[in-house]
Amino acid sequence: MIAKLRAGTAWRQLIFESDLERKCLLVLLSQRTVVNIWDQPPQITYRNQVGKATSHTFDYLVTLEDGKKIAIAVKPGALAERNGFDREFALIKAQTAKQFADDALLVMDSSFSAAEVRNAELLHMFRQAEDVEADLVVQQILRGMNCETSLGQVVAATGLQGRAFRAGFKAVFDGIAMTNLSLPVTEASMLSMPEVR
Numbered sequence: 001m002i003a004k005l006r007a008g009t010a011w012r013q014l015i016f017e018s019d020l021e022r023k024c025l026l027v028l029l030s031q032r033t034v035v036n037i038w039d040q041p042p043q044i045t046y047r048n049q050v051g052k053a054t055s056h057t058f059d060y061l062v063t064l065e066d067g068k069k070i071a072i073a074v075k076p077g078a079l080a081e082r083n084g085f086d087r088e089f090a091l092i093k094a095q096t097a098k099q100f101a102d103d104a105l106l107v108m109d110s111s112f113s114a115a116e117v118r119n120a121e122l123l124h125m126f127r128q129a130e131d132v133e134a135d136l137v138v139q140q141i142l143r144g145m146n147c148e149t150s151l152g153q154v155v156a157a158t159g160l161q162g163r164a165f166r167a168g169f170k171a172v173f174d175g176i177a178m179t180n181l182s183l184p185v186t187e188a189s190m191l192s193m194p195e196v197r
Contacts, residue, residue: 007036152187
């Protein structure tokens with residue numbers, strides 16, 4: 001997958017080895033707090049349940065905007081249960097050095113919903129075609145909102161049709177507007193402004 005992360009200016013290739021890893025990567029890329037992703041980082045060594053030194057390669061090492069690093073292992077839930085990887089992961093997590101990662105997460109198919117994946121897929125697709133003009137027009141309308149407004153109303157106000165939908169969709173994930181992200185983002189999605197802190 002080709003993506004541009006906040007830690008760099010150029011688009012770069014990220015590797016995944018399964019559809020679940022692809023979905024996880026898309027959801028990670030949609031998170032505003034994620035600034036960098038290292039795919040297939042170096043192996044770590046840990047002692048397994050019988051005390052034998054063995055190695056594990058995380059699927060992703062994610063850096064957040066606060067500097068924290070999260071090591072992520074991706075496994076289908078049924079497989080993790082069947083082969084006991086969930087128990088093995090507890091050992092891996094406990095023995096992962098803080099210099100490598102501040103925390104470790106086991107991501108399974110139950111870790112995100114179909115709506116989250118759909119939104120992340122669309123966001124990734126929309127981000128690949130930059131449209132500065134549409135982004136600016138939509139952001140100006142969003143900043144002028146004084147009540148909840150549907151994404152469709154924002155699109156209609158611009159006259160830019162699909163370009164405005166894509167810009168509005170990105171604006172939600174950029175934190176310019178808010179909506180319920182547990183549902184698919186559509187023209188019917190109600191948008192509100194983030195509360196000023």
